[in-house]
Every structure is written in structure tokens, then in C-alpha cells.
Amino acid sequence: MFLGIDLGTSAVKAVLVDETGTVQATASHALPISHPEPRWSEQDPEDWWQAAQSSIEQLLNAAKAQDISPRRIAAIGLSGQMHGATVLDKADRVLRPAILWNDGRSDAQCREMEAWPDFRETTGNxxxxxxxxxxxxxxxxxxxxxxxxxxxxxxxxDYLRLRLTGEYGTDVSDAAGTLWLNIKERRWSQSMLDACGLPQEAMPSLHEGSAVSGHLSASLAERWGMRRVPVAAGGGDNAAGAVGVGIVRHGQAMLSLGTSGVYFAVSDGYRARPEDAVHSFCHALPDTWHLMSVMLNAASCLDFTASLGGYPDVAAMLADAERVGLRHDGPIFLPYLSGERTPHNDVHACGAFTGLRVDSTRADLANATLEGVGLGLLDGIEAVDATGLQVDDITVIGGGSRSAYWMQMLADIIGRPLTLRVGGEVGAALGAARLAHLAAEPGANIDEVCRMPDIVAVREPDASRHAYLRERRQPKFRALYRQLAAMYRADDAQA
Incomplete structure (x- = not known):
């Protein structure tokens, strides 16, 4: 058995899989998030650890109910939200709340970094x-x-790794999102660390995602009835999610619909296109890279509009949206609730509903939200296509993939088949478990361990709908961003 742990933004998830890759049990524990100032986003690392312990213990209890002994677990793998800054003192005490991936306070510092010698050449981003x-x-x-x-x-x-093993370690896929890694060479960049005033000793050790980074501590092993099993280096949430659905070879791609929206395409060599805010990162498997476009708000926009519209939950909103359908003259939604990455790299961007009429309903706002997120995702996919890495079939993972209605709308917007696979909703935790499997069995075949799960459904695009959305809606969507962007920046500067 292999245990995968995924530290998300909204929850910690744990999954237990057997050697065939079959999921035997799952568990999760919700996480709070704090926004103490505009554009700030923080979490307390102690909350991560408490949620991780709760998830693991729930999982072990569920396994015991199936007569699965914790001693059958052969390895643990880790996945997590990327980019968060968790700072510790010499006694491993957390110095302040962690600053998260969707925090926008450091735009002035980004302008400073862009002026550093060889910055883009080194970081690829x-x-x-x-x-x-x-x-x-x-x-x-x-x-x-x-x-x-x-x-x-x-x-x-990697803070969870420290609490589990006592070791300071990370993997190259997660480290790629720090801007301290030489992406092409898969090593820390001394020049980037020097520019930040940090010694290399402040960094954790670097590993490939399928390598052993430490072992479960004796005290935790005794407490949970486990052996002192190896803990794999693991991967950033998107890289681990890709491993979980078998996106591990050149030319394969996935779309992840979680809090953020991510398009992830695998390359067997280093590529970069920073001018379009495409992320160039290492994959969680050796000698593999990936390109990624990122929307800061995807499924989170659905939560926003469901609350705004007074729906009891997102499921009720989706049902109402499907009942009414997407109107050709309906409102347009800009999904930039906390700025945007690909392709705009604009921390000041804001969300907006435009084109409201006297007969607009909350169902129209719901459909506009679904469409607006889709059009934002298309912007990112086209930015990755511009690198020359274009993929015809895309696997979809994440909670947003549960809606057949939205999946069909996204296929129509993107103009390519979208494939849903078994286990897509626990992709990152499943990927962490697969990396644990590879760490426990170094000679295991990657293609067998990381095979693509069975297909649940394929959403084929409607050619006429795709043409309409590309020719009528996408130009309006892009024009609205351009028209409002200057106003957003001016307002933020005055504030």
C-alpha cells in the first residue's frame, strides 16, 4: 500500500492505493485561510500539520475497517500547493504565517527581480x-x-515533510516555482539566492520527485502503527496531479479545475516563453519538464457567484445554469478576482460582470461565470501552444470536472476533446501515492505505475459552438480586460 498526502489551499487530502494503483480509501480535512490586507493571502503552517494528522488518522481508520493494516503501507508521498513561503528560525519555529501562492503584495519586488542579470534565462519565467x-x-x-x-x-x-521525517527537503517540480532554481539544470541558482540575500543553507535539499527524501519518524510510526517507511520527495500539486492521471510523457496534457485553473503540458526538454507568463517548470519525474498556464481563479469563481446569487451551493447554481442555458447576448464575466497570471501577469486585474440587462437573472450570471473561466483557460492554452507544444487531447482533473454541463461548455470553448478519467478528483494525492510507489521500488516501470486511469467520459467540442465562442465571445472578453486594466491599476495605485 502507498499513502499520498496533498496539502491543498482549502483542505488536506489523503489517499491510500494498492500496488495496482486502485484507491482503497480517502480522507480530507478542511483548512482556514486568512486575508488580513487587500491582496494578502496567508495560512498558519500549524493548521496544515493538524489537518494532515487528522486526514492520515481518518484514512488509517477507514483502512482498518477494511482489514488493511497500517503496516502494509510501504511508502508515503507528498504533494502540495506551490510557491508558499514558510519561514523558520534555527529551532524550526515558524516565524510568521505562510504567504501563499495567490498572494499579490510583492509586485514591486517582481519589477526589481526582472532587472537582475540573466533572470529570465536562469529561471525560465x-x-x-x-x-x-x-x-x-x-x-x-x-x-x-x-x-x-x-x-x-x-x-x-515540505513543512509537512519536516514534521513527518525531521528532514529539510523538496523536489525539483515544486522548487521550480520559487525563482531560485535553474530550471534547465535542475539545481539551485547561487546568483538568484545571492540577489535575495539568502544563503544556499537556507534552502532544503533537492530531489527528483520519485526519490526518497527521508523516513517517517519513530514516534509517528509507533503512534500510527506503521513501519518507518520512506517518504518520497513528491511534487508540486500540478506535477503530482499530472502523475496521478498518467500525464508523464512528451505531448501529453491536462487541465486542472481546482481553486485555480491550470493547463499543464509535458515536454521531454526545456522550453520557455516568459513573455506570455507561461510557467516553465521541471516535472516530478527525472529528465522531464512541463509548461503551464495558470489562472488564479477557476472553480473559486463558481463559489463566488453561487454566494453572490444566493444559491445554497455550487451544485444548485450549476443545475440552474444548465436549465436556462448560455444566452448568446448574456453578460460577460472577467474571472480575475485576485489578479491574473497567464497571459496577463497582472496583479491589479479585477473581476467584473458586464453586459447586464434588465432581464438578466442569476442563472445568466452563473453561465457567464462558467464561460468566463473557460475563455480565461483558452487564453492560457493558446499561450502554451505558442511555444510549439500543442496537444490535441486534454485530460481534465479537479473538482470542477464533476459537472458534465461545464465540461461540454469548456470543450466547445477550447475546441478540443476533454477526457475525464477515474480518480481525476484526487489526482494530486493519487500522484503523490504513485511517487511513493516509485520511491519504494526504484526499479518499477514508470509507465506501468503512472499509467493513465480508465476513461470515464470524453466531451467532444461542437464545431459551430466553438466557432461562435472564438469569433464573438473571445474578442469581447479580451477587449474588456484591456479596457478595464488601466482603471484597475489606477485605482490600486491611489489606494
Whole structure:
């Protein structure tokens, strides 16, 4: 058995799979999030650890109910939200709440980084507030007393690793999102660390995602009735999610519909297109890279509109949207509730409903939200296509994939088949479990362990709907962003 743990933004999820890859049990524990200032987003790492323990213990109890002994677990794998800055002192005490991936306070520091010599050539990326390095520059400027006490900087899942094993470690897929990694060479960049005022000793050790990074501590092993099993390095949530649905070879791609929206395409060599805010990262498997476009708000927009419209939950909103259908003259929604990454790299971007009429209903707002997220995803997919890495068939994972209505709308917008597979809703935790399997059995065949799960459904695009959405709706969507962008920036500057 292999245990996968995924530290998400809204919850910690755990999954137990057997050697055939079959899921035997799942568990989760919700997480709080704090927004103490505009554009700030933080969490307490202690909440992560408490939620992780709860999820693991729920999972082990569920396994015991099926007569599965914890001693059958052969390895643990980790996945987690990327980019979060978790800063520790010499005694491993957390110095302040972790600054998360969707935090937008460090745009001034990003402008500073873009002027560094060889910055884009080394990192393969634009400097964005979501990444880790500008957060540390912000701390150096605004919280210098805390910055001076920093002994280690860990990414979120790697804080769980420290609590599980006592080891400081990370994997190259997660480290790629810090802006301290030389992406092409898969190593820490001394020049980028020097520019941030951090010694290499402040960084965790680097591993490939399928490598062993430590072993479960004796005290936790005894408490949970487990052996001191190896803990795999794991992967950032998107890389692990890709492993979970078998997106591991050149030319394969997935669309992840979680809090954020991510298009992820695998390459067997290093590629980059920072001018369009495409992320160029290492994959969680050796000698593999990936390109990624990121929307900061995807399924979270559905939560926003469901609350705004007074729906009891997102499911009720989706049912109402499907009953009414997408009107050709309905409102347009810009999904930039907390800024945007690909392709705009605009921390000041805001969401908006436009084109409202006297007969507009909350169902129209719901459909506009579904469409607006889809059009934003299309922008990102086309940015990745521009690198020359174009994929015809896309696997979809994440909670947003549960809606057949939305999946068909997205297929019509993107103009390519969307494939749903078994286990897509637990993709990152499943991927973490698969990386644990590879760590426990170094000679295992990657294609067998990381095979694509069975197909649940394929949503084929409607050619006429795709043409309409590309020719009529997408130009309006893009024009509205351009028209409002200057106003957003001016308002934010005055504030």
C-alpha cells in the first residue's frame, strides 16, 4: 500500500492505493485561510500539520475497517500547493504565517527581480507575486526583523515533510516555482539566492520527485502503527496531479479545475516563453519538464457567484445554469478576482460582470461565470501552444470536472476533446501515492505505475459552438480586460 498526502489551499487530502494503483480509501480535512490586507493571502503552517494528522488518522481508520493494516503501507508521498513561503528560525519555529501562492503584495519586488542579470534565462519565467522569491524580498523590506531570523525557507508540503521525517527537503517540480532554481539544470541558482540575500543553507535539499527524501519518524510510526517507511520527495500539486492521471510523457496534457485553473503540458526538454507568463517548470519525474498556464481563479469563481446569487451551493447554481442555458447576448464575466497570471501577469486585474440587462437573472450570471473561466483557460492554452507544444487531447482533473454541463461548455470553448478519467478528483494525492510507489521500488516501470486511469467520459467540442465562442465571445472578453486594466491599476495605485 502507498499513502499520498496533498496539502491543498482549502483542505488536506489523503489517499491510500494498492500496488495496482486502485484507491482503497480517502480522507480530507478542511483548512482556514486568512486575508488580513487587500491582496494578502496567508495560512498558519500549524493548521496544515493538524489537518494532515487528522486526514492520515481518518484514512488509517477507514483502512482498518477494511482489514488493511497500517503496516502494509510501504511508502508515503507528498504533494502540495506551490510557491508558499514558510519561514523558520534555527529551532524550526515558524516565524510568521505562510504567504501563499495567490498572494499579490510583492509586485514591486517582481519589477526589481526582472532587472537582475540573466533572470529570465536562469529561471525560465517572469517574476510574479505568486512565486516564492519576491515574497522573501517583500519580507526583507517590510519585516526585516523576521527576515534576519530566517534559517530555512520551506514550501508548504515540505513543512509537512519536516514534521513527518525531521528532514529539510523538496523536489525539483515544486522548487521550480520559487525563482531560485535553474530550471534547465535542475539545481539551485547561487546568483538568484545571492540577489535575495539568502544563503544556499537556507534552502532544503533537492530531489527528483520519485526519490526518497527521508523516513517517517519513530514516534509517528509507533503512534500510527506503521513501519518507518520512506517518504518520497513528491511534487508540486500540478506535477503530482499530472502523475496521478498518467500525464508523464512528451505531448501529453491536462487541465486542472481546482481553486485555480491550470493547463499543464509535458515536454521531454526545456522550453520557455516568459513573455506570455507561461510557467516553465521541471516535472516530478527525472529528465522531464512541463509548461503551464495558470489562472488564479477557476472553480473559486463558481463559489463566488453561487454566494453572490444566493444559491445554497455550487451544485444548485450549476443545475440552474444548465436549465436556462448560455444566452448568446448574456453578460460577460472577467474571472480575475485576485489578479491574473497567464497571459496577463497582472496583479491589479479585477473581476467584473458586464453586459447586464434588465432581464438578466442569476442563472445568466452563473453561465457567464462558467464561460468566463473557460475563455480565461483558452487564453492560457493558446499561450502554451505558442511555444510549439500543442496537444490535441486534454485530460481534465479537479473538482470542477464533476459537472458534465461545464465540461461540454469548456470543450466547445477550447475546441478540443476533454477526457475525464477515474480518480481525476484526487489526482494530486493519487500522484503523490504513485511517487511513493516509485520511491519504494526504484526499479518499477514508470509507465506501468503512472499509467493513465480508465476513461470515464470524453466531451467532444461542437464545431459551430466553438466557432461562435472564438469569433464573438473571445474578442469581447479580451477587449474588456484591456479596457478595464488601466482603471484597475489606477485605482490600486491611489489606494
Amino acid at each position: 517572469l517574476a510574479m507575486p505568486g512565486f516564492t522569491a519576491p515574497k522573501l524580498l517583500w519580507l526583507r523590506e517590510h519585516e526585516p526583523a523576521i527576515f534576519e531570523r530566517i534559517a530555512k525557507v520551506l514550501l508548504p508540503k
